[in-house]
Amino acid sequence: MSREPYLLPNGRVLRYTFRERLVHWLAGVSYVYLLLTGLAFWSPWLFWIAVVLGSPTISRAFHPWIGIVFLIAVCLMYSMWAAQMGETSADKAWWQAIGHYIRNEDRQVPSADRFNPGQKLLFWGFFWNAIVLLLSGLILWFPQSIPWNLRFLHLAAVLIHPISTLLTIALFIIHVYMGTAMERGAFGSVIRGDVSRAWADTHHHSWYQQLLRDSARK
Amino acid sequence: MSQASTEIIRISAHAGPVPGAGIDREFQVCKLVDTTTCIGCKACEVACLEWNGYPFSETTFANTYQTMPETTWNYWNLIKFNEHERADGSLMLLMRKDQCMHCEDPGCLAACPADGAIVQYANGIVDFQEAHCIGCGYCISGCPFNIPRFSPAARKVFKCTLCNDRVSQGLEPACIKACPTGCLHFGTKTEMKELAETRAQQLRDQSGFPDAGVYDPAGVSGTHVIYVLHDAKNPEAYGGLPKDPHIPWAVQLWKKPLKWIGNLGIIAGVVGVFVHYLRFGPKVVREDELRSHGEIK
Numbered sequence: 001m002s003r004e005p006y007l008l009p010n011g012r013v014l015r016y017t018f019r020e021r022l023v024h025w026l027a028g029v030s031y032v033y034l035l036l037t038g039l040a041f042w043s044p045w046l047f048w049i050a051v052v053l054g055s056p057t058i059s060r061a062f063h064p065w066i067g068i069v070f071l072i073a074v075c076l077m078y079s080m081w082a083a084q085m086g087e088t089s090a091d092k093a094w095w096q097a098i099g100h101y102i103r104n105e106d107r108q109v110p111s112a113d114r115f116n117p118g119q120k121l122l123f124w125g126f127f128w129n130a131i132v133l134l135l136s137g138l139i140l141w142f143p144q145s146i147p148w149n150l151r152f153l154h155l156a157a158v159l160i161h162p163i164s165t166l167l168t169i170a171l172f173i174i175h176v177y178m179g180t181a182m183e184r185g186a187f188g189s190v191i192r193g194d195v196s197r198a199w200a201d202t203h204h205h206s207w208y209q210q211l212l213r214d215s216a217r218k
Numbered sequence: 219m220s221q222a223s224t225e226i227i228r229i230s231a232h233a234g235p236v237p238g239a240g241i242d243r244e245f246q247v248c249k250l251v252d253t254t255t256c257i258g259c260k261a262c263e264v265a266c267l268e269w270n271g272y273p274f275s276e277t278t279f280a281n282t283y284q285t286m287p288e289t290t291w292n293y294w295n296l297i298k299f300n301e302h303e304r305a306d307g308s309l310m311l312l313m314r315k316d317q318c319m320h321c322e323d324p325g326c327l328a329a330c331p332a333d334g335a336i337v338q339y340a341n342g343i344v345d346f347q348e349a350h351c352i353g354c355g356y357c358i359s360g361c362p363f364n365i366p367r368f369s370p371a372a373r374k375v376f377k378c379t380l381c382n383d384r385v386s387q388g389l390e391p392a393c394i395k396a397c398p399t400g401c402l403h404f405g406t407k408t409e410m411k412e413l414a415e416t417r418a419q420q421l422r423d424q425s426g427f428p429d430a431g432v433y434d435p436a437g438v439s440g441t442h443v444i445y446v447l448h449d450a451k452n453p454e455a456y457g458g459l460p461k462d463p464h465i466p467w468a469v470q471l472w473k474k475p476l477k478w479i480g481n482l483g484i485i486a487g488v489v490g491v492f493v494h495y496l497r498f499g500p501k502v503v504r505e506d507e508l509r510s511h512g513e514i515k
Contacts, residue, residue, distance in 0.1 A: 040331075041331040041354065042331070042477070042480070043477065043481065044331075044333060047331070047332075047333050050352075056332055056333075056350075056352040057352045057353065057373070059352070060352040060353055060354050061353075061373070102494070102498070103498055104498045104499070104500075104501050104502070106501060106502075106504075140354075140355075140356075143354075143355030143356070143358045143359065143368070144355055144358065144367070144368035144370075146358075148364050148458075151359075154358070154359045155359055155466050155468035155469070156468065158329075158356070158359050158468050158469060158472055159468045159471060159472050159476070162472060162476060162480065163476065166480045166483060166484075169483075169484055169487070170483070170487055173484075173487040173488060173490075173491060174487075174491065177491035177494075177495070181491075181495055181500060182491075182494075182495065182500055182501060183500065183501050184500050184501075184503070185503070196503070198503045198504060198505040199503050201504065202501070202502075202503045202504045203501070203503075
């Protein structure tokens with residue numbers, strides 16, 4: 001991480017590398033496809049989505065394959081970010097100040113590292129749910145090959161797959177809201193990659209201070 | 219139903235009542251399978267294949283009369299042979315024609331996510347509309363009788379139609395037509411239920427089967443295929459006929475409470491972040507502070 005020139009010559013700060021941005025959008029685009037086709041099969045009122053996305057049969061055929069793409073993206077994310085997503089002793093204080101964070105009283109919130117504890121929750125929430133969705137999804141992919149005496153597996157998958165999805169939808173709504181409307185500059189950081197120094201200092205103070213110390217040492 | 223447009227209810231300047239007025243037609247159809255008179259000849263299987271245009275499937279031999287283990291996507295009707303030892307040590311060969319039960323409360327239809335892929339007609343027939351089937355196989359999870367079969371080639375699910383194409387033209391299903399012993403009957407649900415109960419009574423009173431009875435399970439609100447069994451207390455002995463079939467609780471939980479909790483949750487989430495934005499707005503970047511520190515210009 002410190003090998004990358006995070007403090008850019010133009011006075012901005014590199015927030016996400018090209019590889020990170022690419023993997024993020026591989027996960028993002030595949031998740032949105034899975035969400036839309038999944039919602040079409042979830043409710044008759046949303047079945048039209050599957051029609052718009054080609055046809056209901058195509059949506060059913062592609063959904064599991066795009067699920068594999070999503071899982072690959074999640075694995076790449078794990079390899080890039082898992083080390084930075086570990087819980088630290090400071091996280092507990094952050095969670096205790098979550099009310100201040102929600103009310104935008106950011107001066108009363110402990111300063112965050114490269115990823116704040118909320119982002120860590122998002123990461124691990126998606127990671128574990130992706131595994132649950134894969135396992136239940138494999139059963140739903142090939143229902144005809146589940147023997148009748150192992151039918152409980154199929155019935156469990158029928159329940160677990162949507163429950164797990166609903167958990168990711170909760171994370172997804174908050175993630176999209178915060179990444180676009182609530183934290184201005186965050187969306188740009190995952191498109192172009194950089195943020196202003198003020199943004200880095202405000203939202204990820206510990207991380208930014210560490211970058212300054214690292215660059216001073218060089 | 220289709221006769222509704224030709225049924226006369228009032229006639230101008232007509233002396234006397236309207237001919238045929240007050241006729242009450244029952245639309246609910248039913249197939250009765252009397253397992254006590256089945257001889258396992260498999261004529262019904264052949265008739266089913268012939269009418270529906272499927273080839274005869276390759277048979278297997280497992281030291282029993284069973285010609286193949288179960289129905290397949292293009293073999294909808296199969297007699298299940300079961301050697302059953304009775305309490306007195308005597309042996310019975312139970313033969314049950316296995317096919318879709320055409321539940322009054324069909325689990326396949328409840329579990330299906332595709333608009334129009336499964337329909338239930340007013341006569342009680344539950345029919346798969348393969349043109350609308352998306353091949354997801356959720357119907358397999360909803361069926362308590364292990365009936366829907368996935369065709370890997372068509373990527374769609376198939377099952378017995380109760381010969382809806384014949385029944386809608388006033389004919390009886392192909393299997394009924396072929397049965398040489400009269401163990402298969404077809405008619406209205408009321409008539410078949412009466413016939414079945416009469417036969418069960420006869421078995422109890424005259425044939426030494428005190429537990430004989432009719433299989434028309436209440437858990438799925440009755441079926442449009444009913445059985446007369448020698449031993450109605452032990453339907454499992456007839457090749458896995460469930461004692462108390464019902465739509466699996468997982469499917470009921472998924473399609474009713476979970477769906478509404480989920481829908482409300484999603485709507486609440488979207489409304490929630492919108493209200494948050496109205497109340498608290500975006501987070502503000504501390505530019506002034508950095509400027510005073512001289513970190514940015």
